[in-house]
Amino acid sequence: MTKGALPSNAKMVFKGEIFEVWQWPQTMYDGTTVTFERLRRDDSAQVIAVVDGKILLQTQEQPDRTSPFLSLPGGRIEEGEDPLVGAKRELLEESGYASDDWELFSAHSPYSKIEYVSYTYIARQCSYVQAPMLDAGEKIETQAIDFDSFLSLSDNPAFRGGELRGVLLRARYEPAEKEKLHRTIFGS
């Protein structure tokens, strides 16, 4: 992630519960210096989890939000944790499913002012291995939806999927993209 990397002279000026604030003196085009600022936060992963030809979708409530939202299973990668390990952990904790067939689908840094990578993984042939282990701040229901319903999430304002929304939208309109996405997700 060189593109978004903080300059070597950046200093952390505040560390919150989620976000760190970093600042550095930036030389401007006219030679003057201005304090520039960027944030850092833990990366996250979302998982396209395949179960019997369907994809797991979650309806989630959070204690500080009035309306539920839709998302793929996933969550925060802990500091120092390998993203794939974090994705497997989050899938298991939130849904109870596990897989031996994982593939990285994409990695994006969506915010120019935040050091943060959003990983999307595919987990094929998932099987249910244990009850979900939700923490006190999570209310999550998991369902399995078919591929066309998955693509329709690109139209659903309640779906939090980041850059995936554009991928789904494109697949709905471009038959070749749709076929390619299907093959990538389901392996056939």
Place this chain on the structure above:
Amino acid sequence: MTKGALPSNAKMVFKGEIFEVWQWPQTMYDGTTVTFERLRRDDSAQVIAVVDGKILLQTQEQPDRTSPFLSLPGGRIEEGEDPLVGAKRELLEESGYASDDWELFSAHSPYSKIEYVSYTYIARQCSYVQAPMLDAGEKIETQAIDFDSFLSLSDNPAFRGGELRGVLLRARYEPAEKEKLHRTIFGS
């Protein structure tokens, strides 16, 4: 923006150059309390500025970025400033253009953890009234592109357009959406 509003008991724990960090004690589903955190920053506006049937696009460099990016004219709304007033000011400062025919196109809060609204305005029949007034941290070149090139920005990774990317993508694939967008932007 009720959806993203901070709880009334939230307190600002840090104020940086761009971001404020707010925290509050959040009661969880099991009755325990956890410190929750959200950010605030000034809103921003981008402008679909129409000049002789074309749309202004900027190539921009910033002193802390290695590669230029593409964007519509726009920038940060100052605290207490009306968004439309800020949009007019930014268009004039960055491009030298002004208009008497403005319309709000959309307002989005793209980040669930950041109190921030991104406004998109349409400014029709723009005319060049003065040289741009760039600050020491801006290198901006402005060009005018046609409607189809505008839609193609949805494919350009260098384009920072936020939610507008999805709007452009949809218009490329849906003839009815394309016609509607054209009518909205050009007024005919």
